[in-house]
Structures are given as C-alpha cells and as structure tokens.
Amino acid sequence: MDTDVVTLFFAMLATLAQLVVVAAVVLWLGSKASPAVDRAKRSVLAVVGPQALAMAAVVALVCTLGSLYLSEVAHFPPCELCWYQRIAMYPLVVVLGVAALRRDLGARITGSILAGIGACISIWHLLVERYPDLGSGSCDPTNPCSIKWVEEFGYLTIPGMALSGFALILVLLAAARPSSQEDPS
Amino acid sequence: MTSPNPGAASSRNGALIWIGVGAVIVVLGVAAIFFARGSGSDEVEGQTGSVEVGGSTTAPEGTSDTATVADVLPTYDATLTDDPAVGMTIPSVTGKDFEGNDITISGDDGKAKVILFVAHWCPHCQKEVPLLKEHLDDVPMPDDVELMTVSTSVKPGADNYPPQEWLEGEGWQAPVLADDENSSVAQAFGLSAFPYFVVVDADGKVVQRASGELTTDQFDALVEAAQG
Structure with a gap:
C-alpha cells in the first residue's frame, strides 16, 4: 500500500488519540469543579473502564505495527531516540495483552511506567526535531534524530504520533476498572 | 417482568465499544485512502545518476x-x-x-x-x-x-x-x-x-x-x- 496513505492513516489515528486524551483530561478536570461533569465522568468510566486494559493493549499493538511498517516497509530508518521509544512501546503489547486476557489490573503500574518513560522520550525527540541545537550544532549524515520523515497536518511527526500513543495508553490505564461482575462493590 | 441484568448490560456495552472503535478505524482508513496525495514516480529527484x-x-x-x-x-x-x-x-x-x-x-x-x-x-x-x-x-x-x-x-x-x-x-x-x-x-x-x-x-x-x-x-x- 502507498506510504502516503498509510502515514496519513497513522496521523489520523494519532489525532484521534489526541482528541480522546484531551477529552479525558477535560472530563477529569471538569469533574473536580462540576457535579454534573463528575456524573458524566463516572458514566464514561463505567462503560469504558472494563474494556480499557484491552484497548490499551490494542493501542500498543497498533503503535508497534506502525513503527515496524515505517522502518521495514517505508524504509524510514529509526534513529537512536526512535529505538528508545520502541523499547518502551513494544513490551507494552505483551504486558497489557496478557493483563487484558487475565483481567489483571495490577499490570497498570508496569504499563504506566513504560508508557510514561516512552512519552518522556517522545517529548525530548519532538524538542530535538523542533530545536535541533538541543542535540548538536550539526547533522549526523547517517541517521540524525532531527530528521522529519513524516510531517502530517503541519505538525504531526513520527515522535508526535508515538507520544499520542503513549498518552492514550496512559489515559486508558488510568480509566481501567474491573467489570461489574468482577467488582462486588 | 424481569429485572435488568448488569452483567449482560456490561457485555453489551463492551461489544458496542469495540464495534465503535472498529468502525472509526475503518472510516479513518477510507478517509486516508481518499485524501492521501499520490506518491508520483519512484524516481529520486535532485540527484545525479552517477558522479x-x-x-x-x-x-x-x-x-x-x-x-x-x-x-x-x-x-x-x-x-x-x-x-x-x-x-x-x-x-x-x-x-x-x-x-x-x-x-x-x-x-x-x-x-x-x-x-x-x-x-x-x-x-x-x-x-x-x-x-x-x-x-x-x-x-x-x-x-x-x-x-x-x-x-x-x-x-x-x-x-x-x-x-x-x-x-x-x-x-x-x-x-x-x-x-x-x-x-x-x-x-x-x-x-x-x-x-x-x-x-x-x-x-x-x-x-x-x-x-x-x-x-x-x-x-x-x-x-x-x-x-x-
């Protein structure tokens, strides 16, 4: 399939992830101020919470497949910072996938730590892209972290997509709840 | 008249969420195909064949x-x-x-x-x-x-x-x-x-x-x- 189509698809997914993250943050902040928003938040958590762990695993899987597509099919070689983000993202597929199958909410801590580390690296990578002087005063001719292989919608680059994935995973892990059958309370 | 079953409602909600997520992904995929610009030829521009x-x-x-x-x-x-x-x-x-x-x-x-x-x-x-x-x-x-x-x-x-x-x-x-x-x-x-x-x-x-x-x-x- 055409690389432009696939990267645009990834960018749309990343944008959707950003919208979900922003909505979640607004809902969380609003719930502190408004009882009505708090009720809405509880309703959303009641519906999404039991599925959140599995959804986080799916997000990690999509991000993993996406990064493999970009390097192995589109032939955009991953730079050093890309590799660090991969190190954080790839294990999430297994950690969250197994946790979702076993309905083990304890894996949220491991998942959150990995996703949090990955998000921090993504932010640093974005800064290096925007402000190359943070990395060095010149470009490595082989595989610099400042190179932008993809830039969709005028702002969304590969580390931006990765950050969107990590952020959505963090939100889903925060929202994860046991289902009503599992939670006697 | 039977009372609502919370377990069944939860399963139904779960299924609806996954169907919704799948539908959104399909719509975004179709939109990407529709809106993506053509890639043109595979020829690399701005390069000499050999020096x-x-x-x-x-x-x-x-x-x-x-x-x-x-x-x-x-x-x-x-x-x-x-x-x-x-x-x-x-x-x-x-x-x-x-x-x-x-x-x-x-x-x-x-x-x-x-x-x-x-x-x-x-x-x-x-x-x-x-x-x-x-x-x-x-x-x-x-x-x-x-x-x-x-x-x-x-x-x-x-x-x-x-x-x-x-x-x-x-x-x-x-x-x-x-x-x-x-x-x-x-x-x-x-x-x-x-x-x-x-x-x-x-x-x-x-x-x-x-x-x-x-x-x-x-x-x-x-x-x-x-x-x-």
Missing part, C-alpha cells in the same frame, strides 16, 4: 609534487586540532547540476573556492543556507574565491524534498552539484556532518575544513583563508 570521482589529473600549477594528489580526503574530525586533509589536493568530481548540466569541482582550475555541502532534510542546513544567502546579498563573494555547493544525502519523503525546490525557494545562487545516491562526492571530501565546508586555495589544496552551523563572521574567515 565521477578521481584524483586531480594534473598537478596544480606551480607545483610538481603530485604525491599529495588524493583520490579522497580523510573523514573530517572536528575534534582534531591538526586536520590531516590540510595541504592535500581535493579530488576532482564531475556530476550534474539540477538542470542536468555538467558541473565539475576540481583543484585544477586555479581558483580558490569554498565548497558547501548541504542536505535538504538537515535543520542546521535549513538555517545556514538562508543566513549565508542574506549575508552574500550584502557581502558578495570576492572575485578570486568561488562558492560552490554540493547537495547530497537526498532522502525522498524527508523534510524539504526535493532539494532543488528548497534551494530555489531560498534564492540560493551558487552553483550546485547534485551528488549521487551513494553520496560519492560527500564521501570523497570526507564529510562527517552537515553543513560541511571545505576551503580550497588557488592551487587546489585544502586550507581548512569545518562542519556545523557557522556565523557569518566564521564564514568570512573561511573565505579569507581561501584567498591565502
């Missing part, structure tokens, strides 16, 4: 020592105080400019030169080129020093591709040699980072090399060094 790289064919005028004529310069190491390339004759390279005309960079032409190597995707080159362009508008190159450019390391799909559009957009006036896909010219001149400067005197010998973003004062110093 000729060789040692200087004749000894520079006024010298008889051909032992210093090099096929390639050693890779530039900015941490060394004594650059081993200084005093070596630059390789003679022939390639094409963006219009397909032959262009040669050689130490045989008796003209001092500053050779600038740039990559279209390199953010430091993207800052250096307009800086030098503005500076050269105010302070043109002296008649006895030529500024030449090598566009190399072309990466289709990366930022500012193709390089000719980028350089034209910046109003870059200096002649540009488009390197080949193996970056043969860059390798022959020992490039290790972008942007990269090789300063050559009128005898075709390397006077100085530099890499990274330079200030206009530092660039002027390179031009003076080329003049000898």
Whole structure:
C-alpha cells in the first residue's frame, strides 16, 4: 500500500488519540469543579473502564505495527531516540495483552511506567526535531534524530504520533476498572 | 417482568465499544485512502545518476609534487586540532547540476573556492543556507574565491524534498552539484556532518575544513583563508 496513505492513516489515528486524551483530561478536570461533569465522568468510566486494559493493549499493538511498517516497509530508518521509544512501546503489547486476557489490573503500574518513560522520550525527540541545537550544532549524515520523515497536518511527526500513543495508553490505564461482575462493590 | 441484568448490560456495552472503535478505524482508513496525495514516480529527484570521482589529473600549477594528489580526503574530525586533509589536493568530481548540466569541482582550475555541502532534510542546513544567502546579498563573494555547493544525502519523503525546490525557494545562487545516491562526492571530501565546508586555495589544496552551523563572521574567515 502507498506510504502516503498509510502515514496519513497513522496521523489520523494519532489525532484521534489526541482528541480522546484531551477529552479525558477535560472530563477529569471538569469533574473536580462540576457535579454534573463528575456524573458524566463516572458514566464514561463505567462503560469504558472494563474494556480499557484491552484497548490499551490494542493501542500498543497498533503503535508497534506502525513503527515496524515505517522502518521495514517505508524504509524510514529509526534513529537512536526512535529505538528508545520502541523499547518502551513494544513490551507494552505483551504486558497489557496478557493483563487484558487475565483481567489483571495490577499490570497498570508496569504499563504506566513504560508508557510514561516512552512519552518522556517522545517529548525530548519532538524538542530535538523542533530545536535541533538541543542535540548538536550539526547533522549526523547517517541517521540524525532531527530528521522529519513524516510531517502530517503541519505538525504531526513520527515522535508526535508515538507520544499520542503513549498518552492514550496512559489515559486508558488510568480509566481501567474491573467489570461489574468482577467488582462486588 | 424481569429485572435488568448488569452483567449482560456490561457485555453489551463492551461489544458496542469495540464495534465503535472498529468502525472509526475503518472510516479513518477510507478517509486516508481518499485524501492521501499520490506518491508520483519512484524516481529520486535532485540527484545525479552517477558522479565521477578521481584524483586531480594534473598537478596544480606551480607545483610538481603530485604525491599529495588524493583520490579522497580523510573523514573530517572536528575534534582534531591538526586536520590531516590540510595541504592535500581535493579530488576532482564531475556530476550534474539540477538542470542536468555538467558541473565539475576540481583543484585544477586555479581558483580558490569554498565548497558547501548541504542536505535538504538537515535543520542546521535549513538555517545556514538562508543566513549565508542574506549575508552574500550584502557581502558578495570576492572575485578570486568561488562558492560552490554540493547537495547530497537526498532522502525522498524527508523534510524539504526535493532539494532543488528548497534551494530555489531560498534564492540560493551558487552553483550546485547534485551528488549521487551513494553520496560519492560527500564521501570523497570526507564529510562527517552537515553543513560541511571545505576551503580550497588557488592551487587546489585544502586550507581548512569545518562542519556545523557557522556565523557569518566564521564564514568570512573561511573565505579569507581561501584567498591565502
């Protein structure tokens, strides 16, 4: 399939992830101020919470497949910072996938730590892209972290997509709840 | 009349969520196919098919020592105080400019030169080129020093591709040699980072090399060094 189509698809997914993250943050902040928003938040958590762990695993899987597509099919070689983000993202597929199958909410801590580390690296990578002087005063001719292989919608680059994935995973892990059958309370 | 079953409602909600997620992904996939721009041909723009790289064919005028004529310069190491390339004759390279005309960079032409190597995707080159362009508008190159450019390391799909559009957009006036896909010219001149400067005197010998973003004062110093 055409690389432009696939990267645009990834960018749309990343944008959707950003919208979900922003909505979640607004809902969380609003719930502190408004009882009505708090009720809405509880309703959303009641519906999404039991599925959140599995959804986080799916997000990690999509991000993993996406990064493999970009390097192995589109032939955009991953730079050093890309590799660090991969190190954080790839294990999430297994950690969250197994946790979702076993309905083990304890894996949220491991998942959150990995996703949090990955998000921090993504932010640093974005800064290096925007402000190359943070990395060095010149470009490595082989595989610099400042190179932008993809830039969709005028702002969304590969580390931006990765950050969107990590952020959505963090939100889903925060929202994860046991289902009503599992939670006697 | 039976009371609602919370377990069944939860399962139904779960199924609806997954169906919704799947539907959104399908819609985004269709939208991506619809809106994605065509990729065009696979041909890489802004690159010479092949460049000729060789040692200087004749000894520079006024010298008889051909032992210093090099096929390639050693890779530039900015941490060394004594650059081993200084005093070596630059390789003679022939390639094409963006219009397909032959262009040669050689130490045989008796003209001092500053050779600038740039990559279209390199953010430091993207800052250096307009800086030098503005500076050269105010302070043109002296008649006895030529500024030449090598566009190399072309990466289709990366930022500012193709390089000719980028350089034209910046109003870059200096002649540009488009390197080949193996970056043969860059390798022959020992490039290790972008942007990269090789300063050559009128005898075709390397006077100085530099890499990274330079200030206009530092660039002027390179031009003076080329003049000898």
